[in-house]
Amino acid sequence: MSGMRAFQRRSFLQGVAGGVAGAVVAGSVTPCMARAATEDDYNLEATREGARSVPFYGVNQAGIGTAPQTAASFLAFDVTAANRGELTALFRALTARAAFLSAGGTPPPTPATSAPSDDRLLGPTVLPDDLTVTVAVGASLFDGRYGLAPSKPAQLETMHAFAHDNLDPAISDGDLLVQLCAGHRDTVGHAMLDILAHTGGGMRLRWRIDGFRFPPRPVGIPRDWMGFKDGIANPDTTNTAQMNQQVWVQPGAPEPPWTAGGTYQVVRIIRMFLDKWNVVPVDQQERIFGRRKLSGAPLYATSPTATDLLDPVYTNDPEGVLTPLNCHIRLANPQTPQTAATSAILRRSFQYDRSPDVQGNPDMGHVFCCFQQQLATYIAMQTRLEDEMLVPFISPVGGGYFFALPGVSDAQDYYGRALLT
Numbered sequence: 001m002s003g004m005r006a007f008q009r010r011s012f013l014q015g016v017a018g019g020v021a022g023a024v025v026a027g028s029v030t031p032c033m034a035r036a037a038t039e040d041d042y043n044l045e046a047t048r049e050g051a052r053s054v055p056f057y058g059v060n061q062a063g064i065g066t067a068p069q070t071a072a073s074f075l076a077f078d079v080t081a082a083n084r085g086e087l088t089a090l091f092r093a094l095t096a097r098a099a100f101l102s103a104g105g106t107p108p109p110t111p112a113t114s115a116p117s118d119d120r121l122l123g124p125t126v127l128p129d130d131l132t133v134t135v136a137v138g139a140s141l142f143d144g145r146y147g148l149a150p151s152k153p154a155q156l157e158t159m160h161a162f163a164h165d166n167l168d169p170a171i172s173d174g175d176l177l178v179q180l181c182a183g184h185r186d187t188v189g190h191a192m193l194d195i196l197a198h199t200g201g202g203m204r205l206r207w208r209i210d211g212f213r214f215p216p217r218p219v220g221i222p223r224d225w226m227g228f229k230d231g232i233a234n235p236d237t238t239n240t241a242q243m244n245q246q247v248w249v250q251p252g253a254p255e256p257p258w259t260a261g262g263t264y265q266v267v268r269i270i271r272m273f274l275d276k277w278n279v280v281p282v283d284q285q286e287r288i289f290g291r292r293k294l295s296g297a298p299l300y301a302t303s304p305t306a307t308d309l310l311d312p313v314y315t316n317d318p319e320g321v322l323t324p325l326n327c328h329i330r331l332a333n334p335q336t337p338q339t340a341a342t343s344a345i346l347r348r349s350f351q352y353d354r355s356p357d358v359q360g361n362p363d364m365g366h367v368f369c370c371f372q373q374q375l376a377t378y379i380a381m382q383t384r385l386e387d388e389m390l391v392p393f394i395s396p397v398g399g400g401y402f403f404a405l406p407g408v409s410d411a412q413d414y415y416g417r418a419l420l421t
């Protein structure tokens with residue numbers, strides 16, 4: 001037991017050193033292949049799919065207001081750092097790896113007789129491939145272990161079960177959540193393995209779920225497994241005023257000062273019963289969601305070529321004749337004065353597909369993910385959705401509540417610095 005712990009700690013400290021080295025070479029192109037790379041190789045590399053990057057440094061973390069990528073992994077961790085100093089080292093190591101992986105570059109050369117500095121899964125150069133690494137903390141990190149209790153975000157709590165939830169503790173909660181998103185599956189897997197290799201003694205994987213987003217069919221917002229365009233009505237992420245009002249925590253009580261620029265993150269693993277869903281007539285499916293299936297348009301639009309750019313409006317339909325009062329979109333956002341303060345969240349969800357259950361039924365569903373300035377907004381919305389017509393077709397089985405940290409401002413800064421110092 002103690003030997004195991006010693007091994008974990010040693011690998012973690014190695015990780016910190018490797019992380020710093022990795023961060024320093026971010027963006028550099030030192031060739032380290034057996035054959036010396038020519039300039040042509042690198043020109044080719046730059047035009048390859050995957051050379052695009054999302055800026056890592058900023059007031060807010062990437063992976064929230066930035067465009068959703070195709071592939072994602074949500075990794076929840078139990079922190080095993082022995083004390084506040086080790087926790088700080090863990091956050092520094094995570095920052096160094098995230099900065100390097102997000103920018104891409106050539107890993108430092110290592111002698112053939114030593115452990116390699118990179119698995120080469122992405123080839124000679126680590127391609128950024130739009131990778132975003134988004135780090136969030138759970139309520140349990142603010143227990144007695146690290147003296148952080150007085151700094152807990154005002155609304156952060158452990159996720160409780162709503163009516164109809166069937167939460168499995170094995171895939172719920174966690175001290176930390178690391179959300180990895182990128183253009184391709186190998187980039188996400190590479191980032192995960194890299195981060196695990198460099199943080200081994202500081203945190204232990206608790207649960208993980210992979211997600212993906214489909215291409216538009218045929219245009220616009222991608223569909224979910226239920227065949228509906230999903231993610232149409234969302235805050236405008238390019239509108240700073242709207243993001244500051246609905247998503248980013250602003251300075252001021254009751255939130256502790258370090259939280260400004262962060263946001264509450266909710267992840268819900270929601271299984272879908274697609275065999276049951278796919279025998280429901282389409283007009284009934286449309287009444288369950290409150291939108292047309294093929295076009296994504298609101299229900300008042302009857303033309304097959306109607307656009308999903310039309311906004312749902314309920315002013316002429318107080319009884320819910322056209323758009324049922326208990327349909328998904330109308331309960332999520334009833335457009336009433338009473339619910340105005342609890343109707344805006346930023347959804348950034350993915351689909352999942354896992355091994356079947358013991359009865360042989362597919363385990364497919366939604367990695368529902370959303371960000372909001374107040375956790376209370378999500379809780380009020382989810383409470384309204386307890387009465388929705390979608391209930392028999394879904395089952396929330398896991399996830400958790402987290403607080404996505406403010407952004408890392410520059411190469412001297414690190415995740416959670418204002419929380420830890």
Ligand code: HEM
Pocket residue numbers: 224226228229230231232233234268270272289291312328329330332333343345366368378381382385394
């Ligand atoms: C399996 C689970 C879910 C599925 C399949 C699903 C699907 C959809 C679809 C198809 C739409 C309409 C198109 C759009 O505006 O994006 C929608 C809208 C929406 N959903 Fe969900 N959703 C799920 C869970 C949730 C949860 C858990 C919440 C929050 C508690 C939520 C909040 C919303 C909101 C706020 C809207 C936009 C409402 C509006 O302003 O019109 N959804 N969802």
